[in-house]
Amino acid sequence: QVQLVESGGGLVQPGGSLRLSCAASGFTFSWYAMNWYRQAPGKERELVATITAADSKTNYADSVKGRFTISRDNAKKMVYLQMNSLKPEDTAVYYCNARREVYGTNYWGQGTQVAVSS
Numbered sequence: 371q372v373q374l375v376e377s378g379g380g381l382v383q384p385g386g387s388l389r390l391s392c393a394a395s396g397f398t399f400s401w402y403a404m405n406w407y408r409q410a411p412g413k414e415r416e417l418v419a420t421i422t423a424a425d426s427k428t429n430y431a432d433s434v435k436g437r438f439t440i441s442r443d444n445a446k447k448m449v450y451l452q453m454n455s456l457k458p459e460d461t462a463v464y465y466c467n468a469r470r471e472v473y474g475t476n477y478w479g480q481g482t483q484v485a486v487s488s
Contacts, residue, residue, distance in 0.1 A: 372396035372477050374466045379482030382456055386486070390451040392466030392479055399447040402470050402477075406440060406451045408462035408484075415465070419451060423470075434460075456486045 378390040390406070403423050409415040419440035420429045428440050439452040449466060466479035 374468060374477055374479035376464065376466050376479045376482040379464060379484045381485045381487065383488050384457060384486055386456050387452070387454045388456065388484060390453065390464055390466075390482060390484070392449045392451075394447040394449070394466075394468060397468065397475075397477065399468075400444040402468040402475075404440070404442055404449040405467040405469060406449075407465045407467055408460075409465070409481075410459075410462040413462075418464070421449065453484070456484075458486045460484060461486050 373395045375393045376390060378388060380388060382388050401423055403420060405420045406418045407415050408418050416431065418431050418434055419438055421440045421442050426442060430438060437453065437455045442449045453460065461484060463481040463483050465481045468477040
């Protein structure tokens, strides 16, 4: 059974930091690109950060570049999102996603809430 379980969300003041974690199970983690998406109230879900399967290359949305860092640990089947210098506009539900383009396979976690407010 495929599972992606996010953790680490919460309430933080502007300028603060959070580290999101995503634990994967039920599929060959190292074969999948891993992504973090977010969805703010009333907005569409947007891609925040990507890390590739083969060589762990990363890519970021312009809005988080220089503040967020995505990483993965294939041995532990974990992906992380380190979020620094958080802003109120970062408030959203953050979702972990696993994707294998060649087979069109796409898995989602249940999401974790991040709220940035003073």
